Structure formats: structure tokens, C-alpha cells
Amino acid sequence: MRALLTSSGVKNDSIREALVDLLGKPIAESNALFIPTGLHPFPGGPGMAWETICGKRSSLLCGLGWKSLGILELSVLPSIETDTWMPTVRDADALLFGGGDPLFLANWMRRSGLTDLLPTLRSEAVYVGVSAGSIAATSTFVETFVDPPRSSDGPLKTENVVFATPEGDLDRILVTGQGAGLVDFGVIPHFEHPWHLDASVANAEKWAARIPAPTYAIDDDTAIKVVDGAVDIISEGHWKLFQL
Template sequence: MKFLLTSAGIKNKSIHDALVDMLGKPIAESNALCITTGLYAIPGGAGHAWRFFSGQANSPMCELGWKSLGVLELTALPSIDEELWTPMVKETDVLLVNGGDPLYLCYWMRQSGLADLLPSLHAVYVGLSAGSMVMAPNIGKFFVGWTPPTGGDETLSLVDFAMFPHLDHEMLPYNTMAAAERWASGMQGPAYAIDDQTAIKVIDGAVEVVSEGHWKRFSH
């Protein structure tokens, strides 16, 4: 699977071009499924989900002009037959995974069976904030909100680095570079702090930063 891990969606031409290149065809010829499950574990989640679907969230994903767009609600999947949703996921060109609470999103990716399916997919996985963070081995205590039944901060380990999104965001005064450095010091492996103009592209394990903003890589 190919990953385009963003802080705030397809915010600039560089990230847009990276997405098209990863798809291997125009967006207008590509089918997409979007996932907003992580939003329901934060205040106002239902409203955030609607703004994401309708292209009013200032985090461009759904409004890019896809050939088709569907909604995959992870909390519903354990209660329905797999044949009702797995063929659709296997055939889609791209998964658009919104943010919210990363551990809640991770929990339902596992409970739904999607986490097991992801490594075998040919689709491009496009994450936004928590939708990106969930691919890491863990998220760090700084980002723990909703707590899974097993505790901890572990996520899916489909990439080998962690992410600190929304670096220096004007509406998130705690997301400073100093805070990112403290966060990174407690992480076990490589970690990146990225602002909303930055994404991380991962193809077959090769990592490339795509940015028109600022970012920093931390290593131990």
C-alpha cells in the first residue's frame, strides 16, 4: 500500500501532485472512500464529519473531484457480513481517512478488520492528522485522549515513524516546535513534526517529505 500522510489534507500543489502521481491517473478517474470514524470521539465530531464530507472543513480531501466518493463507517463493519464491504475496499483507488482521536480510530480499524486488510490493498491511503498518526507504531502521551480497553498509546505500525501534526498552528497554541521536541524525546524510533503544508509520502518503505511549509525529523 502507498501512504500519503498529511497534517491537514491536500493543502497545496506539491501535495496534490504527489497524490496524482501515487494514483497513477487523474483524480477525476479515481474512486474514493472516506473514513471519519475518529471524529466521533472528539467534541462536535458529527459536525466535523459533515464539514469533511461536504468540503467545508478547510482540509481538502473529499472535494477534489473524485469519480465517485463513498463513506466507510468503521463502527458499522463488525455487525455486517464482510462481503458487503471488503470487495468495495479492495476495488477502491484511494482511502481518505480523516482525523479526530487517533486511538479511537485505531481501535475501530482493528475491530472492523480494516487494519488486517490494509497491507494487501493496492489503494493509496491518504491520512489527515489522526488518520496519519494511526499508521505509526505509537502516538506518544502528548496525543492520548480516548483510551482503548488495553491502555497504552500503540497504533498500527504500518510505517516505522511517528508524527506530530499541525506544527505551529495558530489555533493550537500547544503544538510548538518545543512541544514537538519534548514529544519526540519520548518516542522510540524516528519521528516527524509537520505543519499543515507538509505531507509524508511512503512507497514500499521509502519515505519522502513533500512540503511547502516547515517540518523537522527527529532521530535517536
């Protein structure tokens, strides 16, 4: 399976061209499934999911002109016969993993069986991640929280960290999570974004130091393209690689 990991979706022509290249055909001839699961832990999550599906949010993902677009809600899959939903996943040209809470998303990827299914999908299928969707594709990730997150997946490794910002220090809880292991590097989205102060250059370095793999910090105009383990950075913005 191929991957296109983004911070905020298909934000520019370069990322769009990379997606088309991965698909091997125009978007208008490709079938996609959108996974909104990561949005549910947030207030207004259902509305954010609907806006994403309609293409009204800034994270360009669903409104790209797909031939068909379906919804794959991971939290309901354990209550459905596998033979009902698995063929739809296998037939999809692209799986679109929306943003939100990567811990929640990664948890439901495992519980639904999707994590185990991903490596068996055809090589032409494309995993497209946005923010948390990109983070969940990695083996080990770190995310910041103001309050300790709830987990139905066992104890979490947490650490109190102070991030420096122009407005003063930010007290955050760094939580280490386990992703799908689709790629062998870490991802920090929203690099140097004014609304994500804990992803500044200095603070992203603190994130990366907790990830046991090379880690890419990417801004909203950057994507990571992965084919057979080979990494290609697609960028009209800024990014930084933190080595081990």
C-alpha cells in the first residue's frame, strides 16, 4: 500500500499531482473511502465530519472530485460482519484518514481490524492522511494534550512538558501512542502554524526527541509520499527532518 501523509490535506497543486501519481489515474476515476473517526472526541465532531465530507473545511480531502466517496466509520465495524465491509475497503483506490485525535483513531484502527488489514491491501491502494490520520500511520507517535486523554487501550505513557511560545509557556501532556506501523518514521503536522504553537521549530524538536525513529515535521503545504518504503517530500512550504 502507498501513502500520502499531509498536515492539512491536498492544499496545493504539488500535493494534488503527487496524489494522482500514486493513484495511477485521475481522481475523477478513483473510488475513495473517508474515515472520520478521529474527529469524534472533539466538541462538534459530527459537524466537523460533515463539513469535511462536503469539502467545506480547510483540510481538502473529500471535495477533490472523486468518482465515488463512501464513509467508513471504524467504531461500528466490530459490530458488523467482516464480510460486509472488508470487500469495500479492498476495492477502494484511496482510504482518506481525517484529522482529530490520533490516539482515538489508532485505537479504533486496531479494534476494528483495519490495522491488520492495511498491509494486505493491493499495492496500488493509497493511504491518504490528514494530521492525526498521518500520525496514526506511524509505528510510534507522540501527541500533546491539555488534559489527560481517556484510553480504552490500556495504560498510556505520559509526560509533562513545557513548550515555549511568544505568548508564554504552554503546559502540555505528551502522550506516546502506537500507530499502524505503515511507515518507519514519525510525523509532526502543522509545523510552524500560528494556531499550533507547540509545533514550532524548538517545540517540534521536543516532540521528535520522544519518537524512536526519524521524524518529519511538515507544514500545511507539505506532504510525505511513500512508495515501497521510499520517501519523497512534496512541498511548497516548510518541513524539517529530525534524525535520531
